Amino acid sequence: MLKLFENIFTQKTRGRIFVLSFLALIIGQKVFASVSTTEGHGASMTLMWIAVILIIAKIAGLVEKFGQPAVLGELVMGVILGNLFMVGIDVFEPIKHDEILRFLSELGVIILLFQIGLESNIQEMRKVGGRALLVAIVGVLAPFILGAYMVGPWLMPGLDQTAYLFLGAALTATSVGITARVFKDLGKLNIKEAQIVLGAAVFDDVFGLIILAIVSAIATVGAVSFGIVSTIVFKAVVFLIGSIALGAIFASRLGKFLSKVHTGVGMKFTLAIAFCLLFAYLAGLIGLAPIIGAFAAGLVLDPVHFRNFKAPKMVLDVRKVVNNHIREEHDDVVLRTEMNKVIDHHSHRHIEDLIEPIAYFLVPIFFILTGMEVSLDTFSNPNILWVALIISVVAIAGKYVSGYFAGDVNKKIVGIGMIPRGEVGLIFAAIGKGLGVLNNDLFSVIIVMVILTTLVAPPLLAKQLKSM
Amino acid sequence: MLKLFENIFTQKTRGRIFVLSFLALIIGQKVFASVSTTEGHGASMTLMWIAVILIIAKIAGLVEKFGQPAVLGELVMGVILGNLFMVGIDVFEPIKHDEILRFLSELGVIILLFQIGLESNIQEMRKVGGRALLVAIVGVLAPFILGAYMVGPWLMPGLDQTAYLFLGAALTATSVGITARVFKDLGKLNIKEAQIVLGAAVFDDVFGLIILAIVSAIATVGAVSFGIVSTIVFKAVVFLIGSIALGAIFASRLGKFLSKVHTGVGMKFTLAIAFCLLFAYLAGLIGLAPIIGAFAAGLVLDPVHFRNFKAPKMVLDVRKVVNNHIREEHDDVVLRTEMNKVIDHHSHRHIEDLIEPIAYFLVPIFFILTGMEVSLDTFSNPNILWVALIISVVAIAGKYVSGYFAGDVNKKIVGIGMIPRGEVGLIFAAIGKGLGVLNNDLFSVIIVMVILTTLVAPPLLAKQLKSM
Numbered sequence: 001m002l003k004l005f006e007n008i009f010t011q012k013t014r015g016r017i018f019v020l021s022f023l024a025l026i027i028g029q030k031v032f033a034s035v036s037t038t039e040g041h042g043a044s045m046t047l048m049w050i051a052v053i054l055i056i057a058k059i060a061g062l063v064e065k066f067g068q069p070a071v072l073g074e075l076v077m078g079v080i081l082g083n084l085f086m087v088g089i090d091v092f093e094p095i096k097h098d099e100i101l102r103f104l105s106e107l108g109v110i111i112l113l114f115q116i117g118l119e120s121n122i123q124e125m126r127k128v129g130g131r132a133l134l135v136a137i138v139g140v141l142a143p144f145i146l147g148a149y150m151v152g153p154w155l156m157p158g159l160d161q162t163a164y165l166f167l168g169a170a171l172t173a174t175s176v177g178i179t180a181r182v183f184k185d186l187g188k189l190n191i192k193e194a195q196i197v198l199g200a201a202v203f204d205d206v207f208g209l210i211i212l213a214i215v216s217a218i219a220t221v222g223a224v225s226f227g228i229v230s231t232i233v234f235k236a237v238v239f240l241i242g243s244i245a246l247g248a249i250f251a252s253r254l255g256k257f258l259s260k261v262h263t264g265v266g267m268k269f270t271l272a273i274a275f276c277l278l279f280a281y282l283a284g285l286i287g288l289a290p291i292i293g294a295f296a297a298g299l300v301l302d303p304v305h306f307r308n309f310k311a312p313k314m315v316l317d318v319r320k321v322v323n324n325h326i327r328e329e330h331d332d333v334v335l336r337t338e339m340n341k342v343i344d345h346h347s348h349r350h351i352e353d354l355i356e357p358i359a360y361f362l363v364p365i366f367f368i369l370t371g372m373e374v375s376l377d378t379f380s381n382p383n384i385l386w387v388a389l390i391i392s393v394v395a396i397a398g399k400y401v402s403g404y405f406a407g408d409v410n411k412k413i414v415g416i417g418m419i420p421r422g423e424v425g426l427i428f429a430a431i432g433k434g435l436g437v438l439n440n441d442l443f444s445v446i447i448v449m450v451i452l453t454t455l456v457a458p459p460l461l462a463k464q465l466k467s468m
Numbered sequence: 469m470l471k472l473f474e475n476i477f478t479q480k481t482r483g484r485i486f487v488l489s490f491l492a493l494i495i496g497q498k499v500f501a502s503v504s505t506t507e508g509h510g511a512s513m514t515l516m517w518i519a520v521i522l523i524i525a526k527i528a529g530l531v532e533k534f535g536q537p538a539v540l541g542e543l544v545m546g547v548i549l550g551n552l553f554m555v556g557i558d559v560f561e562p563i564k565h566d567e568i569l570r571f572l573s574e575l576g577v578i579i580l581l582f583q584i585g586l587e588s589n590i591q592e593m594r595k596v597g598g599r600a601l602l603v604a605i606v607g608v609l610a611p612f613i614l615g616a617y618m619v620g621p622w623l624m625p626g627l628d629q630t631a632y633l634f635l636g637a638a639l640t641a642t643s644v645g646i647t648a649r650v651f652k653d654l655g656k657l658n659i660k661e662a663q664i665v666l667g668a669a670v671f672d673d674v675f676g677l678i679i680l681a682i683v684s685a686i687a688t689v690g691a692v693s694f695g696i697v698s699t700i701v702f703k704a705v706v707f708l709i710g711s712i713a714l715g716a717i718f719a720s721r722l723g724k725f726l727s728k729v730h731t732g733v734g735m736k737f738t739l740a741i742a743f744c745l746l747f748a749y750l751a752g753l754i755g756l757a758p759i760i761g762a763f764a765a766g767l768v769l770d771p772v773h774f775r776n777f778k779a780p781k782m783v784l785d786v787r788k789v790v791n792n793h794i795r796e797e798h799d800d801v802v803l804r805t806e807m808n809k810v811i812d813h814h815s816h817r818h819i820e821d822l823i824e825p826i827a828y829f830l831v832p833i834f835f836i837l838t839g840m841e842v843s844l845d846t847f848s849n850p851n852i853l854w855v856a857l858i859i860s861v862v863a864i865a866g867k868y869v870s871g872y873f874a875g876d877v878n879k880k881i882v883g884i885g886m887i888p889r890g891e892v893g894l895i896f897a898a899i900g901k902g903l904g905v906l907n908n909d910l911f912s913v914i915i916v917m918v919i920l921t922t923l924v925a926p927p928l929l930a931k932q933l934k935s936m
Contacts, residue, residue: 043571044752047578051745054738061734100571103511110515266529269828270522277519284512314782314814321806338789346782357825360737 046100050365053095056081057364071175071422072454074364078371079447086377096372105369106290108362109427113291114276115359116205117298118352132199134405136174139200139418140207143171143398151394155387156442163442165215166432170446171395172211174204175422175454183417188465193409197417200402208424209292210236212431216289219437235286240296243279247300251275265312269354275301291427301351312350315343370426373433374447375440384441388448395421395449396456413464419457425450514568518833521563524549525832539643539890540922542832546839547915554845564840573837574758576830577895581759582744583827584673585766586820600667602873604642607668607886608675611639611866619862623855624910631910633683634900638914639863640679642672643890643922651885656933661877665885668870676892677760678704680899684757687905703754708764711747715768733780737822743769759895769819780818783811838894841901842915843908852909856916863889863917864924881932887925893918 056077063073081092095101148168153159183194214232221228255271276297283293322339346353396419403415429446432438438446524545531541549560563569616636621627651662682700689696723739744765751761790807814821864887871883897914900906906914 043574044749044758046571047575047745047752047758048749051742051749055742058735058738100568103514103568106511107515265824266828267526269825270526273829274519274523277515281512281516281519284515290512290515312782314780314786314810317810317814318782318786318807321803321810324806335789338792339786342782342785342789346785354825354828356733357737357822358829360734360822361741361826 043100045094046098049095049098049101050104053101053365053368054361057368060368069420069422069454069458071367072451074367075371075426075447075451078368079374079376080371081368082372082374083376092372095369101365101369104362105366108359108364108366109430110276110280110290110294111355111359112363112366114294114298115352115355117295118301118355119298128195128199131405131407132196133203135196135402135414135418136200136203136207138405139174139399139402140172140204140211142401143395144168144211146394146398147171147391151391155390159439159442160437162215162219162437163432163439165218166428166437167391167442167446169208169211169215170421170425170428170432171391171398171449172204173208173421173424173428174201174399174418175420175424183461191413193406193413193417196406196409196414200414200418204418205295205424206240208428209289209295212289212428213292215437216431216435219432219435236292239283239286239292240299243293243296243300247302251300251302265354268351272301272351272355273358289431312346312353315347315350319343367426370430371447373430374444376444381441384444385448387441388445388452391445392449392452395419395453399453410464410468413461413468416457416460416464419460420454421450422454425453511568513562514566517563517566517569518572521569521833521836522829525836528836537888537890537922537926539835540919542835543839543894543915543919546836547842547844548839549836550840550842551844560840563837569833569837572830573834576827576832576834577898578744578748578758578762579823579827580831580834582762582766583820583823585763586769586823587766596663596667599873599875600664601671603664603870603882603886604668604671604675606873607642607867607870608640608672608679610869611863612636612679614862614866615639615859619859623858627907627910628905630683630687630905631900631907633686634896634905635859635910635914637676637679637683638889638893638896638900639859639866639917640672641676641889641892641896642669642867642886643888643892651929659881661874661881661885664874664877664882668882668886672886673763673892674708676896677757677763680757680896681760683905684899684903687900687903704760707751707754707760708767711761711764711768715770719768719770733818733822736819740769740819740823741826757899780814780821783815783818787811835894838898839915841898842912844912849909852912853916855909856913856920859913860917860920863887863921867921878932878936881929881936884925884928884932887928888922889918890922893921 057074060073060077061070063076064070082096084090085093145168147170148164152164152167183191183197188194210233213236214229217228217232259267276294279293279297279300280290281293283296284290318339322336322343399418400415402418403411403413406414425446429438429443429450432446433443525542528541528545529538531544532538550564552558553561613636615638616632620632620635651659651665656662678701681704682697685696685700727735744762747761747765747768748758749761751764752758786807790804790811867886868883870886871879871881874882893914897906897911897918900914901911
């Protein structure tokens with residue numbers, strides 16, 4: 001049986017794996033169904049669902065073999081699982097109603113934004129400077145105005161004003177994760193265009209989160225007023241700038257202090273994760289989305305704050321061998337320098353390495369559950385499909401024009417690099433649905449837009465990069 | 469202010485930190501109280517509680533500075549937090565009723581047993597061989613018979629038979645984690661006595677888990693019968709032997725197969741964690757405790773099953789530098805060998821390193837919440853305190869005698885090394901309370917016994933090891 005699977009993989013007809021997976025799914029339903037009825041204990045079932053979701057997410061990640069980001073596969077898989085009930089397979093329905101899974105999914109997106117914050121570096125962003133900021137501003141304004149005030153009301157008249165605002169907001173997002181991964185996969189992470197796109201994507205995150213805070217507040221309070229908008233912008237800016245300033249002043253002292261309490265890896269991890277969770281909580285407390293807090297916490301924390309803690313065990317081991325065995329001759333100086341570079345790099349990355357398993361554990365739960373929220377039966381109305389396609393074109397055009405403000409570089413690469421919406425767009429859609437602002441139709445439209453923009457960018461970008 | 473704290477630490481009067489922490493706790497109550505009332509959103513509160521629990525657990529871990537294992541500090545801190553309401557501080561009470569925290573705590577102990585399973589090695593256990601097995605059998609039988617059939621009924625007459633059985637079961641545990649940490653802290657992990665204690669502790673885990681399964685089943689069904697006992701032993705043995713056998717046959721093929729789907733670190737992590745959760749779920753399904761499944765999953769998984777996956781990034785980087793720069797002269801061969809040892813070691817440890825952050829995140833929640841279950845008001849009855857002390861003496865004596873079966877080694881070291889009950893004893897107590905078998909008095913007695921046995925071993929062991 002395993003030999004059979006291996007043969008399928010060594011052959012190039014990998015599409016078959018999907019057919020087989022689907023068959024396994026249908027056969028498995030019988031087993032699952034009997035299991036679900038015999039075992040009523042909630043917590044134990046949740047253990048199983050976590051395992052099932054993680055495995056399914058990894059199978060969905062197979063789309064990477066076709067040059068697509070894993071997040072896209074997880075999302076599409078979520079859509080499939082969430083709609084299998086329409087063909088009589090209702091074994092996955094309990095996932096939708098599991099409170100603990102819902103919490104783990106929320107925690108997952110908090111951890112994801114924390115990771116993005118950790119990877120973003122305020123100093124780095126300064127270098128790419130004004131150009132990235134300009135690209136980001138155009139890339140936010142163009143799709144927002146197009147979506148919220150022009151195409152949205154034109155295509156779907158009669159909805160609440162806040163619904164259009166959420167549509168516009170979802171169109172502003174740029175996924176740092178996906179954008180970076182595309183350049184990285186193609187080995188072009190260091191070209192100037194990539195740097196501008198990454199810088200702009202980070203600015204985009206900040207703008208996007210402010211916009212999200214504004215539209216969320218409008219949705220909650222129910223009206224657009226200059227007072228509300230300026231309060232939100234004020235809160236968000238004060239929170240972000242304030243936490244960054246406080247971080248610059250206190251984080252290193254706090255790190256130093258806690259490292260005197262204990263220098264272990266556990267303390268290092270706890271310092272980081274507690275920062276993330278408390279910032280998320282505080283953001284929620286003053287009316288911002290918890291993810292903004294998590295992102296700010298990631299921005300604030302810097303490798304330097306952890307320098308007094310123990311390096312990873314491997315770094316210590318390698319350093320010991322280097323110190324014991326490398327003599328200080330000419331040639332060995334080169335080796336010593338190279339080895340010290342590796343040691344330094346991994347000492348600094350350590351905190352990100354510690355957070356990564358938590359992300360492996362929780363982030364896929366968010367994407368699968370978000371995908372499951374999409375109800376395909378809204379597409380029984382072909383109009384919705386057309387709307388989704390037109391909105392997707394607007395989403396692509398709105399970001400593409402931003403490339404023309406990138407200065408003396410290949411403008412097409414920058415423009416295309418800005419297109420994928422990824423997880424940030426999904427977060428907007430999920431929050432909008434949670435607030436009751438987005439109806440099923442508009443939610444599905446946004447999901448299709450996210451899928452299409454995320455799908456279309458990698459091949460287009462690859463083509464441009466190869467013809468440079 | 470920070471300077472003040474630092475001075476306190478550089479001075480040797482570290483006890484003051486506890487006084488200060490306590491003051492901070494009382495002052496902090498005002499802030500927390502206002503926060504709890506203004507923010508009703510459950511999930512957001514849970515985020516804060518997780519952060520608070522993790523930070524408090526780390527502060528409690530300060531006991532390590534006094535030569536005590538961190539787990540002891542977490543437990544005592546939990547007891548303090550859980551009983552602050554008696555002096556009018558009720559800010560931590562919501563933790564006791566939070567469903568999500570309860571789930572995370574259960575998940576924490578599952579991850580802990582998975583870790584212990586991963587660190588245990590079936591091949592290693594064979595070497596220490598018969599002696600360790602004999603020590604383990606005596607170390608399980610002596611305290612069990614003393615507790616369940618003699619001292620328990622004598623000290624607390626009139627309780628249900630199953631309550632005595634649970635008391636006896638809790639007395640059988642030996643903490644691999646604590647035992648290993650004590651030897652390690654004292655730099656004596658490789659002496660023969662340490663090997664025997666570690667081997668016996670692993671056997672103890674397996675016996676203990678079988679005993680736990682038996683007494684749990686008796687508690688659920690309500691009667692002791694040969695049929696039930698033999699069914700449980702059969703199930704447990706079949707499950708453990710079966711999963712180990714299946715693991716030996718299939719785990720490496722499964723690893724090989726999944727590594728063809730994707731060789732990334734994420735897949736490696738998912739394979740391990742899904743194994744753990746599914747085994748935990750299956751154990752629960754056939755009537756065993758989920759932790760038995762998690763332990764079995766850890767035993768089954770072996771570094772070799774992950775050899776087709778990518779090594780950690782740092783291993784790849786170091787290997788690259790080694791290959792590029794080390795010439796094959798005599799002296800460099802030594803360096804190359806040493807470096808390859810480091811590379812090998814950390815490639816193998818990688819899966820444990822990936823699970824560790826999950827444990828940092830979830831395990832302290834289990835110990836703090838378990839400590840919070842102890843109600844100190846049961847000690848208003850001084851009899852309970854006396855009972856706890858006598859039971860603790862029995863617990864210590866019952867393990868100490870097992871050392872006399874260790875053969876031609878320092879018998880005292882083995883005997884003392886077996887004393888700490890640690891997390892396994894707590895798990896027994898928690899399950900017994902959850903099943904309604906242990907009343908508050910008996911639960912508190914067991915917790916005190918766990919605390920005392922864990923507290924008494926490190927200094928006694930240190931004394932013996934220094935006089936060797």
